[in-house]
Amino acid sequence: VTNQPPRGLLNPTLHLFGSALLVTAAELLLKVGASAAAAGKKASIAGGIADGLASPWTWAGIVCYVLSFLSWLHVLRWVPLIVAFNLMNGVHILVPVGSWLVLGESIPPARWVGIGLITAGLFLIAKPLAKMEERL
Amino acid sequence: VNILPTPPPPAPTPTAPLTAPPAATSPDLFTPTNIALIALSVAALVVGQVLLKLAMRRTSDPSPSQAAQPPPARTGPRPAFLALGIACMTVWFMTWLHLLGVFPLSLLFPFEGLASVLLSLAAACILRERTSLRLWCGVALVGLGVALVGWA
Numbered sequence: 001v002t003n004q005p006p007r008g009l010l011n012p013t014l015h016l017f018g019s020a021l022l023v024t025a026a027e028l029l030l031k032v033g034a035s036a037a038a039a040g041k042k043a044s045i046a047g048g049i050a051d052g053l054a055s056p057w058t059w060a061g062i063v064c065y066v067l068s069f070l071s072w073l074h075v076l077r078w079v080p081l082i083v084a085f086n087l088m089n090g091v092h093i094l095v096p097v098g099s100w101l102v103l104g105e106s107i108p109p110a111r112w113v114g115i116g117l118i119t120a121g122l123f124l125i126a127k128p129l130a131k132m133e134e135r136l
Numbered sequence: 137v138n139i140l141p142t143p144p145p146p147a148p149t150p151t152a153p154l155t156a157p158p159a160a161t162s163p164d165l166f167t168p169t170n171i172a173l174i175a176l177s178v179a180a181l182v183v184g185q186v187l188l189k190l191a192m193r194r195t196s197d198p199s200p201s202q203a204a205q206p207p208p209a210r211t212g213p214r215p216a217f218l219a220l221g222i223a224c225m226t227v228w229f230m231t232w233l234h235l236l237g238v239f240p241l242s243l244l245f246p247f248e249g250l251a252s253v254l255l256s257l258a259a260a261c262i263l264r265e266r267t268s269l270r271l272w273c274g275v276a277l278v279g280l281g282v283a284l285v286g287w288a
Contacts, residue, residue, distance in 0.1 A: 073213075076192040082259035082267065082275070085185060089252055089278045092285045114284030121277030124270050 005078045012078035013129060015071045016087055022068035024094040026061045028102055033058030079129065086125045093118050165239055174244075177231040178251045182258050184224030189263060191217035245286025249279040 005012050037051035037058075052058050075084050093115050099105040107115075191214045235244055256275045259265045 073188065073192055073218075076189050077194060080259065080265040081185060081189040081263060082256045082265045082271065085255055085259070086252065086275055086278050089282055092248075092282050096285060108287065110287035111285050114281045114287065117277050117281030117284060119281075121274040121279075121281060124274030124277065127270060 010074070012075050016075045016079065016084060016129075019068045019071040019075060020088055020090050020094060022064045022071065023088075023091045024098050026064035026068060027091075027095050028098050029057050029061030029064060031099070031103065033061060083125060083129055087122060087129070089118060090122055093122075165243065170235070170238065173231055173235060174247050177228055177235060178247060178254065180224045180228035180231065181251050182255045184221050184228055185255055186258050186262055187217050187221035187224060189259070190214065191221055193263075241286040243286075246283040248286070249281070249283035252282055253279040 033055040034052050036055045037048050040047075040051040072084075072088075096105075096107055096111055096115065100107050194211055253275060256267075256272075260267050
């Protein structure tokens, strides 16, 4: 019986980063899958969903979502919700930057300002987590 | 020699409104139904995450005053809280997905930022998690940043 967070592959901080990266990958994969479905030009919502599910990209995205949720549950076991959830907002940086790098989407100036504010906030919030790591 | 007349540009074909309508129509979007759906989405996210935390946390009362006492025995996940939390997150996902199809991101993301701040308040008040001025400044910056990131 121990109250110490696990180290190595079960390290909660590692899983927080992993969960954020998996959500980002899931969003980008679903976008690719949904774009493939939109190319099929099905007028109905049901037809669009059927086209989306026909794409392997969509299924890869769903797998990433499920894995990120399992990782998230492990994070909640050790990290306070207020710290973990706010750090998870880092996906709002990773998704636009990933869309820019991978999908070639543009980032308008106001979005860069938002990314800057989130980055500053993450640095303020990450301190308690870093302290928790120091106690290991 | 190409003497064929250039073909006229293809007429714009009406396609299903799968993507968000332009922000110019925004006043029409805030109908009582849509406002209720936004409130439901935010509430389901906050309640769902609090339930998941309650399901996963290791002790029944990890208040700072008990920190000096010997650590209580580890407990496993609580299935009832876990099931309720997953149900709430399913409601959130479905509602959010619907709203993403109806609203432009710039109108929806301020509520995402608001949800983040409300969730932080819930974590502090209901879960009694330790906070600091520094943490609240971070929460405010992140909430504001998320609201701005949706700006198109």
